[in-house]
Amino acid sequence: HNMNPDTTPIAAIATAPGRGGIGVVRLSGRGLEPVMQAVCALPPGRLLTPRHATYLDFVQADGSVIDQGLALFFKGPHSYTGEDVLELQGHGGPVVLQMLLQRCLEAGQGVGLRLAQPGEFTQRAFLNDKLDLAQAEAVADLIEASTEAAAKSASQSLSGVFSKVIHGLVDQVIHLRMLVEATLDFPEEEIDFLEKSDARGQLARIRASLQQVFEQAAQGALLRDGLNVVLAGQPNVGKSSLLNALAGSDVAIVTAIAGTTRDKVTETIQIEGIPINIIDTAGIREAADASDEVERIGIERTWGAVRDADVILHMLDASRGPTRADDKIVERFPPNVPVIRLWNKIDLSGHRADIEQLPDATHIYLSATDHTGLHLLRAELLRIAGWQQTGESLYLARERHLVALKAAREHLDMAAELAAQNDQALDLFAEELRLAQDRLNSITGAFTSDDLLGVIFSRFCIGK
Numbered sequence: 001h002n003m004n005p006d007t008t009p010i011a012a013i014a015t016a017p018g019r020g021g022i023g024v025v026r027l028s029g030r031g032l033e034p035v036m037q038a039v040c041a042l043p044p045g046r047l048l049t050p051r052h053a054t055y056l057d058f059v060q061a062d063g064s065v066i067d068q069g070l071a072l073f074f075k076g077p078h079s080y081t082g083e084d085v086l087e088l089q090g091h092g093g094p095v096v097l098q099m100l101l102q103r104c105l106e107a108g109q110g111v112g113l114r115l116a117q118p119g120e121f122t123q124r125a126f127l128n129d130k131l132d133l134a135q136a137e138a139v140a141d142l143i144e145a146s147t148e149a150a151a152k153s154a155s156q157s158l159s160g161v162f163s164k165v166i167h168g169l170v171d172q173v174i175h176l177r178m179l180v181e182a183t184l185d186f187p188e189e190e191i192d193f194l195e196k197s198d199a200r201g202q203l204a205r206i207r208a209s210l211q212q213v214f215e216q217a218a219q220g221a222l223l224r225d226g227l228n229v230v231l232a233g234q235p236n237v238g239k240s241s242l243l244n245a246l247a248g249s250d251v252a253i254v255t256a257i258a259g260t261t262r263d264k265v266t267e268t269i270q271i272e273g274i275p276i277n278i279i280d281t282a283g284i285r286e287a288a289d290a291s292d293e294v295e296r297i298g299i300e301r302t303w304g305a306v307r308d309a310d311v312i313l314h315m316l317d318a319s320r321g322p323t324r325a326d327d328k329i330v331e332r333f334p335p336n337v338p339v340i341r342l343w344n345k346i347d348l349s350g351h352r353a354d355i356e357q358l359p360d361a362t363h364i365y366l367s368a369t370d371h372t373g374l375h376l377l378r379a380e381l382l383r384i385a386g387w388q389q390t391g392e393s394l395y396l397a398r399e400r401h402l403v404a405l406k407a408a409r410e411h412l413d414m415a416a417e418l419a420a421q422n423d424q425a426l427d428l429f430a431e432e433l434r435l436a437q438d439r440l441n442s443i444t445g446a447f448t449s450d451d452l453l454g455v456i457f458s459r460f461c462i463g464k
């Protein structure tokens, strides 16, 4: 990279907030020696041996002990960030860690030590070429993974599997570009270029590989982001029973967030490792009934999430049929989100488990308490998600990667069109290849704007 990383020393608590067995304060940058000497009370002239864990006291300026723990020093470039890194592992209490962090900042005043921004450690790792951009993103994705399959795939991306695939594509494009550019220097040979070099064949192979990568990345993005589902219906039709049935059949409910405030009520279950984020509209009251502004905002935000849903499950009681209240529920559905009508309690109504595609919606007949017909719903959700069972290990991908792959695909499509016209517009052909290469490179961050970096790293937690 030709960027000049800021080497100002930074510090943050690297472990999650709250109480834990251990907690870590991490520092990175130049000039950590005086901090290390002061906080670890090392004898004058002595420093920690790199990569050796030393058990010692962390002390205040007056010599009083803050905590006892392990100090670890990594000499750059052999560290996570590529800079000198100091890790102080103490007890994982919020107060004691805060005291330790404050003590480091105080001891590091002379060298300009400051608090780290969100994601700044990983950003430095990227700027110092310890990780490429796709790998840096995988760090955050591994931390945020909501299913085991997502975590496995994030780990694949972190180890560079996805980046390698992208580099492979770029290499193919470069190879073809070199042929074209060489020909451009000898105009009299242009005529035969497409034939002799099998440029069309090469391009066809690149496009086929790109398509394959795109499909895999789309699956990877699904593992990361999952399917957003809204569950709506009258009280007592069996919404909670369905959630329990779906969650119970898989090993665990991954998260059960009862709304951070009086916000939306989302539960994430998984089907074949795909996170299925379900918003239960039973938790949403009408905004008009809300007692205060904060609640009204929460309610509106939830309806916003409904508009962004991938599918709405509208549950009805098959033994009673639709009611006027259901018409009111349907009225609130955004027009462009597909709806599945779930006819529940077929054990009472005598229907058999079934799925029917009707003009208004897909209808599924099931029983949440007997679990009959649940497999039909699971399969339909996976179908809507676009999940293909490959059995292969995947890499995790983000929407950003899909957008870049699509743009690269469009440039290669243009190149193919130019090649087909056979009017020897070789310079345009070369230009489309160059643009495709740029888009592919943006995935691993070989050429990336600072704005994009800012967006990506600011979404990390502090300390990562």
Ligand code: GDP
Binding pocket: 233, 234, 235, 236, 237, 238, 239, 240, 241, 242, 282, 344, 345, 346, 347, 348, 366, 367, 368, 369, 370
């Ligand atoms: P919700 O208000 O929509 O969440 O409905 P619940 O899940 O709380 O269910 C309401 C009642 O209907 C409970 O007594 C459930 O046991 C019952 N119930 C839910 N699903 C079924 C079903 O498939 N068959 C039968 N017979 N009862 C059901």
Ligand code: ZN
Binding pocket: 143, 144, 460, 461
């Ligand atoms: Zn996080």
